Amino acid sequence: LVLVGGGHAHVAVLKSFGMKPMTGVRITLISDRPVTPYSGMLPGLIAGHYPPAAAHIELRPLCHFAQARFFRSTLTGLDLEQRLARCDNRPPVSFDLVSIDTGSTPATAGVPGADQHALAIKPVHRFMERWEQITEAAADRREGPLRIVVVGGGAGGVELILSVRQRLVHKEPGPVPRHPRTPDVEFHLISDAPVLLPTHNRRVQAIFTRIFRERAIHAHLGQRAVTVEADAVHCDSGRSVPYDALIWVTTAAAPPWIAESGLATDAAGFLLVNDCLRSCSHPFVLAAGDVAAVRNHPRPKSGVFAVRQGPPLALNLRRLLGGREPRPFTPQRQALSLISTGDQRAVASRGPLALEGAWLWRVKDWIDRRWMRQYRELPEMHPSGFFAQANSLASTHAP
Ligand SMILES: Cc1cc2nc3c(=O)[nH]c(=O)nc-3n(C[C@H](O)[C@H](O)[C@H](O)COP(=O)(O)OP(=O)(O)OC[C@H]3O[C@@H](n4cnc5c(N)ncnc54)[C@H](O)[C@@H]3O)c2cc1C
Numbered sequence: 001l002v003l004v005g006g007g008h009a010h011v012a013v014l015k016s017f018g019m020k021p022m023t024g025v026r027i028t029l030i031s032d033r034p035v036t037p038y039s040g041m042l043p044g045l046i047a048g049h050y051p052p053a054a055a056h057i058e059l060r061p062l063c064h065f066a067q068a069r070f071f072r073s074t075l076t077g078l079d080l081e082q083r084l085a086r087c088d089n090r091p092p093v094s095f096d097l098v099s100i101d102t103g104s105t106p107a108t109a110g111v112p113g114a115d116q117h118a119l120a121i122k123p124v125h126r127f128m129e130r131w132e133q134i135t136e137a138a139a140d141r142r143e144g145p146l147r148i149v150v151v152g153g154g155a156g157g158v159e160l161i162l163s164v165r166q167r168l169v170h171k172e173p174g175p176v177p178r179h180p181r182t183p184d185v186e187f188h189l190i191s192d193a194p195v196l197l198p199t200h201n202r203r204v205q206a207i208f209t210r211i212f213r214e215r216a217i218h219a220h221l222g223q224r225a226v227t228v229e230a231d232a233v234h235c236d237s238g239r240s241v242p243y244d245a246l247i248w249v250t251t252a253a254a255p256p257w258i259a260e261s262g263l264a265t266d267a268a269g270f271l272l273v274n275d276c277l278r279s280c281s282h283p284f285v286l287a288a289g290d291v292a293a294v295r296n297h298p299r300p301k302s303g304v305f306a307v308r309q310g311p312p313l314a315l316n317l318r319r320l321l322g323g324r325e326p327r328p329f330t331p332q333r334q335a336l337s338l339i340s341t342g343d344q345r346a347v348a349s350r351g352p353l354a355l356e357g358a359w360l361w362r363v364k365d366w367i368d369r370r371w372m373r374q375y376r377e378l379p380e381m382h383p384s385g386f387f388a389q390a391n392s393l394a395s396t397h398a399p
Pocket residue numbers: 004005006007008009010030031032033035036037039040041042043073074075076101102103104121123155156157159160249288289290291301302303304305306338
């Protein structure tokens with residue numbers, strides 16, 4: 001069993017195989033990074049409410065717990081004939097069954113200059129490196145305001161700009177008094193939608209419109225970014241928004257290797273899977289999280305859905321490895337979103353529901369920390385589990 005990417009669903013798979021090892025199965029995780037960020041804590045990390053270690057899961061200890069091999073490498077493609085996972089820095093890894101949970105990156109294709117000049121929120125480690133430079137530039141700024149522009153008006157973009165503002169304007173973490181104007185940093189958000197958070201209800205949209213007004217964040221709505229130059233974003237209406245730092249948080253894009261490998265994809269190029277999270281074209285390939293598109297149950301690209309797919313993915317991998325049929329899984333239709341506002345407050349959104357308050361941030365913080373604890377505080381390994389795996393390693397043909 002080869003797992004590619006240490007995303008939200010695969011950490012659950014690793015934990016499951018650690019808790020209940022399967023004889024005769026060799027597990028390998030291929031991940032480009034030894035740590036994986038937890039999406040729920042990303043805004044709090046950027047705002048300065050959490051240190052980096054609190055918002056990341058260490059994959060090596062988790063692999064050790066699951067008695068899985070860890071290969072630090074980037075998957076570049078799958079050879080579906082030979083059943084090989086091609087990697088950037090090592091020989092291909094052979095598999096009987098492969099599962100993909102590599103996430104997505106914001107779509108910059110089709111916007112000339114965006115790749116070159118904009119800082120994408122993903123991969124998160126690259127964003128965080130550059131983010132440190134932006135915070136230093138803000139501190140050293142002597143002439144005129146520092147202009148931060150975020151492209152993308154969904155939950156990710158809105159949470160991001162509020163977190164960025166929190167960190168740059170209010171250096172101390174925690175709740176802060178709101179100022180109508182911020183003297184040394186200017187904030188702009190560009191979205192092609194006519195409203196903020198277009199997939200949420202009107203009351204949630206109104207709350208964020210009010211928060212943007214209170215914090216002097218300029219929202220350029222109904223404006224599609226069409227080209228990016230070194231110092232300005234140009235929109236289809238002819239409006240240009242100058243920037244010093246440009247952050248890209250638009251809808252998710254799929255990596256090109258999926259289609260190049262010959263796997264079935266949806267119209268946007270994501271790996272098309274059935275209700276059992278199995279590829280619609282290659283049954284020995286499974287996928288979950290942002291990288292997957294469930295044919296019968298399309299859902300937004302969100303960490304919540306990736307997390308929910310973890311247990312059914314683990315179950316179906318076990319069933320397939322044991323020679324049994326996998327079980328179909330129906331994801332919930334709606335998820336409760338707790339959207340943070342940067343200042344240790346949050347807004348709850350589900351269907352027509354909209355609630356706002358500091359207590360919602362405390363609920364979100366509690367949920368997020370509890371989720372993280374599952375992957376940090378690993379139980380002692382059971383000796384029978386260890387021996388089961390040791391036997392399996394001896395009997396498995398190594399690639
Ligand atoms: C600012 C922001 C805030 C967000 N806040 C929330 C939120 O509050 N709640 C929520 O539900 N969602 C949120 N999201 C969305 C959420 O981040 C994603 O939906 C979620 O991370 C998807 O999880 P995943 O398991 O598919 O992949 P990821 O969490 O992205 O994990 C993929 C893993 O695979 C690794 N990887 C990637 N490519 C390769 C490769 N080729 N080879 C090997 N390894 C690879 C990566 O390093 C990473 O460890 C937010 C997004 C943004 C941008």
